[in-house]
Amino acid sequence: MALKRNLTLKSENMSKWYTQVIQQAKLADYSPVKGCMVFRPNGYGIWENIQKSYQKLLDKMEVKNAYFPIFIPMSFLEKEADHVEGFAPELAIVTHAGGEELAEKLAIRPTSETIMYDMYSKWVQSHRDLPIKINQWNNVVRWEKRTSFFLRTTEFLWQEAHSAHADKQEAIDLMYEALESYRKIAEEILAIPVVKGKKSESEKFAGAEITTTIEAMMPDGKALQSGTSHHLGQNFSKKDAFNISFQNSEGQTEYTYQNSWGLSTRIIGAIIMTHGDDDGIVMPPKIAPTQVIVVAASQDDDIVRKTNEIKKQLIKADIRTSVDTSDQTSLGWKLNDAELTGIPITLIVGKRELESGNLTASIRFTKTKQKISLDNLVSNLTNLLDTIQANMFNKAVEKTNELRFSAETYDEFKKIMLENRGFIKAFWCENKACEKAIKEETKATTRCLPFLFNQESAKSPKYKEESGTCIKCGSKATHRWLFAQAY
Amino acid sequence: MALKRNLTLKSENMSKWYTQVIQQAKLADYSPVKGCMVFRPNGYGIWENIQKSYQKLLDKMEVKNAYFPIFIPMSFLEKEADHVEGFAPELAIVTHAGGEELAEKLAIRPTSETIMYDMYSKWVQSHRDLPIKINQWNNVVRWEKRTSFFLRTTEFLWQEAHSAHADKQEAIDLMYEALESYRKIAEEILAIPVVKGKKSESEKFAGAEITTTIEAMMPDGKALQSGTSHHLGQNFSKKDAFNISFQNSEGQTEYTYQNSWGLSTRIIGAIIMTHGDDDGIVMPPKIAPTQVIVVAASQDDDIVRKTNEIKKQLIKADIRTSVDTSDQTSLGWKLNDAELTGIPITLIVGKRELESGNLTASIRFTKTKQKISLDNLVSNLTNLLDTIQANMFNKAVEKTNELRFSAETYDEFKKIMLENRGFIKAFWCENKACEKAIKEETKATTRCLPFLFNQESAKSPKYKEESGTCIKCGSKATHRWLFAQAY
Known part of the structure; x- marks a missing residue:
């Protein structure tokens, strides 16, 4: 069927498949502005x-939503040295507005630390004003030379949460809680297995003291950084940066400890690559915009009426449902379309089905059909959706496990990277020169130092301490880092 | 109490009160970028x-959400002559990005007609591809010289919906349906009475064939345009604009008929002005971020436990509830704060209340207290919230009615405008010269030609036909238009 719709096979060329399937399933389209994409309704x-x-997870963490200006005065970005160095090459700059040249040029936000923290310094006076936990759902711009749907675009959508605390440990605890919230989204909602860990010095966020990350492994053996949670220490709060100071309970002046964390539309790319197959998109039920589509097999009045009835019943039970009763396309076309866009379950309502009291359910993930009784339809479907979700995650875990390696020598490392790519665990001395050389020679970067227990929501994760030698230089190393080529 | 918190009285100087109350109630703050504001969590x-x-109303109209780039190539804006003329003076322009000067300058979207319709022309081939109904929740930028919280800011948030149709009448019907959806939001959710009508030629949206509007009257006698719904005809679809053409069922090429409609954060200003009083904000229950705050009268364990129990109970019943059990501020301060931020109901939980089984409810709108039994607490509160909502709307209608006038002569018109402002109904010949002269001499503009039946959701509204003479030039006039000074 894939050939019929002129879709490159995922198994043959994932990158080509990826670009095609996104457009064919109407998830996105190229825009007339270079590097920007259009997010279509699907x-x-x-x-x-x-x-x-x-x-829901932000609410649990008692983070409040707010909105800050998209414009950032250039002088703000320069207040944190690493921050401006990290973002300067990617900025889009407004020089003229309202018919005049601006006295101070404005950057379109690449991230909002600086504009938010300028306000925080105004709002924070006393320890009673802390903690502040604010999130924004917004658009940001980072000028990119090479772009790819969802994975890397000049403008993207995300959430960025920013907290300020009187106590350093309280901030660090929240950083890990936020990282765990990302693991939950990835694994429990998107059915994408991830590795939690911390970034190396050179891979840290520009301005962070600690960067933690969730890393997903794509079927082509490349890793996708899928969400990051940073502890910024006092880098942005200190006097010569944004001067976010407060009187502690003893009346002394202190500077706040801060975090930021962000999850972007890039993770949609991970859903597509992880679960898609040669026939198109496969959506995990918990995230699918449409979980069930009810298709009328003909334009017969009874059938159309029953189709709409079923839709109403399912929507009432909070199952995201659409119908297709149109006479514009054939049944085959409709099923093809549901398959391409990856709707988890397609229910067909025809004459035979109405007579027998059993509907035919096509399950996108397994490409199997099964009968579903009209009695207890809601609970049957709910169970089926749950089963699909669980099985999709399990399958993704299996596939990811096939792409997890460890290497004891650099030769072994290079061989694996050449033949399979994937995650490679290997000793590294934590010296930047070795990290850089490995990257230049193998395109693999340090993705993270994995936490000892991945599911660990404990506040202070541990790292496995071992005694070894750096695969690159042979000097003493105490941790095995996770390496991979990355998107 | 108002003086205590150093808030200008609304009854004495609404404009000063407005700016102060927004900051004191932490709804918003000035940003370091001129003309932009920070939307704080409240x-x-x-x-x-x-x-x-x-x-919910967009869903009913079968409008789908999507997202288009924030950048608009300058050449796009120029494709519709009126459109570029209307927006050129307010544009913010990106000239440099990624360290280089751009070949084509990019405007930050002031509205998205052009970038969306360029995509529509790609997506529409056949009548089967129509209608398209897409909405965006996004940020837009219009450079403003004089700004005011919510009412007029350089960057604001809104929804903009854009539809394309094969049939002109279908498009016009949807324009009226969208306008009616705005009336519902204003009157039924925000408790703000509005007048529905159509704009004059000179007050139309830049590029529209017909602009319809909802107009609200503020307590200071100035009107606030609160939402507009436009029929664009084929202005954007025709060949020399975006060329959105399709094969009709007879195989002939036609151009689409289009609409756009938008509702912005400016309407938050209308909520504040319409309902606020000398003591601060008064939020209508249906829109209040917090509908009920449960305040512990002391730090006694039993009281704090009961306070949290009540919160849980109310949240479970979908009443937006917060608690204040902190020991950082006094009970008086807590009540003051709930009053300032306009929370509809404050419940106080103290020792006496627990013993009697009756809580004290402070109602923000009426500034009265009443006992509420702990038995049937949820249904009691739900009823009370509904009553408050209804009474707030009724009071707003009454106040608005006091500001509705009609004038038979220009002298009368000028006198009313000088003494009361408000809405004035008056005959106008529909000649632009008279409209302009009236504006120059009285600051009043034509707000709209009101529909004969305001609540009318009928697809083709009627206008009252009368025989009269223009208040300005004395020539024949057939309609009484609504004039007002406007925000």
Whole structure:
């Protein structure tokens, strides 16, 4: 069927498949502005569901939503040295507005630390004003030379949360809690297995003291950094930066400890690559904009009526349902379309089905059909959706496990990277020169130092201490880092 | 109490009160970027509730959400002559990005007609591809010289929906349906009475064939345009604009008929002005971020436990509830704070209340207290919230009615405008010269030609036909238009 719709096979060329399937399933389209994409309703609907899922976790963390200006005065960016160095090459700059040249040029936000923290310094006076925990759902711009749908675009959508605390440990605890919230979204909602860990010095966020990350492994053996949670220490709060100071309970002046964390539309790319197959998109039920599509097998009045009835019943039970009763396309075309866009379950309502009291359910993930009784339809479907979700995650875990390696020598490392790519665990001395050389020679970067227990939501994760030698230089190394080529 | 918190009285100087109350109640703050504001959680929460309410109406109209780039090539804006003329003076322009000067300058979207319709022309081939109904929740930028919180800011948040149709009448019907959806939000959710009508030629949206509007009257006698719904005809679809053409069922090429409609964060200003009083904000229950705050009268364990129990109970019943059990501020301070931020109901939980089984409820709108039994607490509160909502709307209608006038002569018109402002109904010949002269001499503009039946959701509204003479030039006039000074 894939050939019929002129879709490159995922198994043959994932990158070509990826670009094609996104356009054919109407998730996104190229825009006339270089590097920017259009999120079409089928793609934006995924983001809306991610927002709803993640909003619940933000609420639990008592983070409040707010909105700050998109414009950042250039002088603000320069207040934190690493921060401006990291973002300067990617900025889009407004020089003229309202028919006049601006006295101070404005950057379009690449991230909002600086504009938010300028306000925080105004709002924070006393320890009673802390903690501040604010999130924004917004658009940001980072000028990119090479772009790819969802994975890397000049403008993208994300959430960025920013907290300020009186106590350093309280901030660090929240950083790990936020990272765990990302693991939950990835694994429990998107059915994408991830590795939690911390970034090396050179891979840290520009301005952070600690950067933690969730890393996903794509079927082509390349890793996708899927969400990061940073502890910024006092880098932005100190006097010569944004001067966010407060009187502690003893009346002394202190500077706040801060975090930021962000999850972007890039993770939609991970959903597509992880679960898609030669026939198109495969959506995990928990994130699918449409979970069930009810298709009328003909334009017969009874059938159309029953189709709409079923839709109403399912929507009432909070199953995201659409119908297709149109006479514009054939049944075959409709099923093809549901398959391409990856709707988890397609229910066909025909004459035979109505007579027998059993509907035919096509399950996108397994490409199997099964009968579903009209009695207890809601609970049957709910169970089926749950089973699909669980099995999709399990399959993704299996596939990812096939791409997890460890290497004891640099030759072994290079061989694996050449033949399979994937995650490679290897001793590294934590010296930047070795990290850089490995990158230049193998295109692999340090993805993270994995936490000892991945599911660990404990506040202070541990790292496995071992005694070894750096695969690159042979000097003493105490940790095995996770390396991979990355998107 | 108002003096205590150093708030200008609304009854004495609404404009000063407005700026102060927004900052004191932490709805918004000035940003370091001229003309831009920061939406703080208390203010952004109002917008989130407007979004939730309006999203339901968009769903009913079968409008899908999507996202288009924030950047618009300058050449796009120039494709519709009136459109570029209308927006050119307000544009913010990106000239440099990624360290280089751009070949084509990019405008930050002031509205998205052009970038969206360029995509529509790609997506529409056949009548089967129509209608397209797409909405965006996004940020837009219009450079403003004089700004005011919510009412007029350089960057603001809104929804903009854009439809394309094969049939002109279908498009016009949807324009009226969209306008009616705005009336519902204003009157039924925000408790703000509005007048529905159509704009004069000179007050139309830049590029529209017909602009319809909802106009609200503020307590200071100035009108606030609160939402507009446009029929664009084929202005954007024709060949020399965006060329959105399709094969009709007879195989002939036609151009689409289009609409756009938008509702912005400016309407938050209308909520504040319409309902606020000398003591601060008064939030209508249906839009209030917090509907009920439960305040512990002391730090006694039993009281704190009961306070949290009540919160849980109310949240479970979908009443937006917060608690204040902190030991950082006094009970008086807590009540003051709930009053300033306009939370509809404050419940106080103290020792006496627990013993008697009756809580004290302070109602913000009426400034009265009443006992509420702990038995049937949820249904009691739900009823009370509904009553408050209804009474707030009724009071707003009454106040607005006091500001509705009609004038038979220009002298009368000028006198009313000088003494009361408000809405004035008056005959106008529909000649631009008279409209302009009236504006120059009285600062009053034509707000709209009101529909004969305001609540009318009928697809083709009627206008009252009368025989009269223009108040300005004395020539024949057939309609009484609504004039007002406007925000």
